[in-house]
Amino acid sequence: MFDAPHQQPGRAASSSGGPAWRRRQQLVYSAAGLVALAFFFAFFAWPVGAVLVNSLRPAGSDGLTLSGYVRFLSDSFYLQATWRTISIAAVSTALTLILGYGVALFAATRPRGRAVWLTLAVAPMLVSLVIRLYGWMILLSEQGPVNRILVALGVSPAPLPLLFSRLAVVVGIVHYCLPFMVLTIYSALRRIDPAVREAAATLGADGWYAFRTIVLPLSMPGVIAGTSITFALSASTFVVPLMIGGPRDRMLSNYVHLAVERLGDWEFAAVIAVLMLAMVVVVLAGANRLAARWEAAK
Numbered sequence: 001m002f003d004a005p006h007q008q009p010g011r012a013a014s015s016s017g018g019p020a021w022r023r024r025q026q027l028v029y030s031a032a033g034l035v036a037l038a039f040f041f042a043f044f045a046w047p048v049g050a051v052l053v054n055s056l057r058p059a060g061s062d063g064l065t066l067s068g069y070v071r072f073l074s075d076s077f078y079l080q081a082t083w084r085t086i087s088i089a090a091v092s093t094a095l096t097l098i099l100g101y102g103v104a105l106f107a108a109t110r111p112r113g114r115a116v117w118l119t120l121a122v123a124p125m126l127v128s129l130v131i132r133l134y135g136w137m138i139l140l141s142e143q144g145p146v147n148r149i150l151v152a153l154g155v156s157p158a159p160l161p162l163l164f165s166r167l168a169v170v171v172g173i174v175h176y177c178l179p180f181m182v183l184t185i186y187s188a189l190r191r192i193d194p195a196v197r198e199a200a201a202t203l204g205a206d207g208w209y210a211f212r213t214i215v216l217p218l219s220m221p222g223v224i225a226g227t228s229i230t231f232a233l234s235a236s237t238f239v240v241p242l243m244i245g246g247p248r249d250r251m252l253s254n255y256v257h258l259a260v261e262r263l264g265d266w267e268f269a270a271v272i273a274v275l276m277l278a279m280v281v282v283v284l285a286g287a288n289r290l291a292a293r294w295e296a297a298k
Contacts (some may be wrong), residue, residue, distance in 0.1 A: 002181035015119055018153070048277070055068055055069070071268070071271075073164070077116050078255070081250065082279075084237070084249070089234035089235040101185055101223070103121050103182050104181075105215075107206075108190055118186060124175065126208050129239055133239065140171075141163050144163075147160060168244040171239050171244075172231075176240060178229040181227075184229065188219040191224065192215065200289075228283060231283050235276065236280060237251065238251075238254060255272055256273050259272065
């Protein structure tokens with residue numbers, strides 16, 4: 001006679017308690033999702049909705065009206081500010097992409113010490129943006145190191161007005177957004193299988209050809225994501241043009257502050273804020289659509 005197979009108590013308990021454990025797990029996930037959803041509505045959806053409603057209720061109006069938007073779109077002053085914001089954000093995003101891709105590619109292709117190079121690239125995020133901008137104020141001032149080097153090299157006979165200029169705003173935004181671009185592209189480059197590049201080199205492809213036909217196409221999702229994030233941060237920045245930009249370099253975010261602080265016109269400030277949000281959403285939607293097309297074409 002053969003004895004009946006012996007069943008381990010732990011395995012029997014785990015198999016019998018499987019459905020109960022899955023139910024508890026679903027309850028935990030549902031509770032976490034409800035907390036996240038409540039946080040989203042309380043701290044994002046509700047404030048944004050309040051700003052939207054406030055933009056449709058100008059002072060002295062009983063109902064909802066688009067007069068604030070008509071005022072904005074019919075005033076050449078604010079249209080110029082919108083174009084200035086878009087142009088500064090576009091130039092800053094392009095420069096950040098060029099510098100960020102180079103830094104990310106350098107860090108991702110190091111045989112050793114990649115963590116050190118990546119830490120150095122994102123180290124500015126550990127310091128307050130205000131403190132970093134004070135550093136740029138020193139560097140770009142008339143008696144600062146940059147002007148002294150330019151005068152010493154004979155590039156300029158006198159110090160240049162670098163501070164409180166459009167150039168200073170672009171430099172500050174690039175410095176502010178560069179770590180975000182580096183992190184995004186670096187993660188995309190690290191997902192590329194090194195064997196692909198090795199195979200290209202084995203087949204006789206030089207470095208530039210391999211980069212143009214293999215590395216760059218495979219890293220495009222990171223490029224698109226980093227570009228969209230950088231543009232959103234650039235278009236909505238407030239501190240950079242306030243501290244190192246001039247009166248002619250103010251962006252839409254600065255006019256939101258002026259409408260509230262100087263004019264006390266909360267409704268028109270809400271109009272500008274909604275239009276800024278719409279501009280960023282359009283750019284992000286376009287980036288997502290481009291990324292989807294890129295993935296479909298692969």
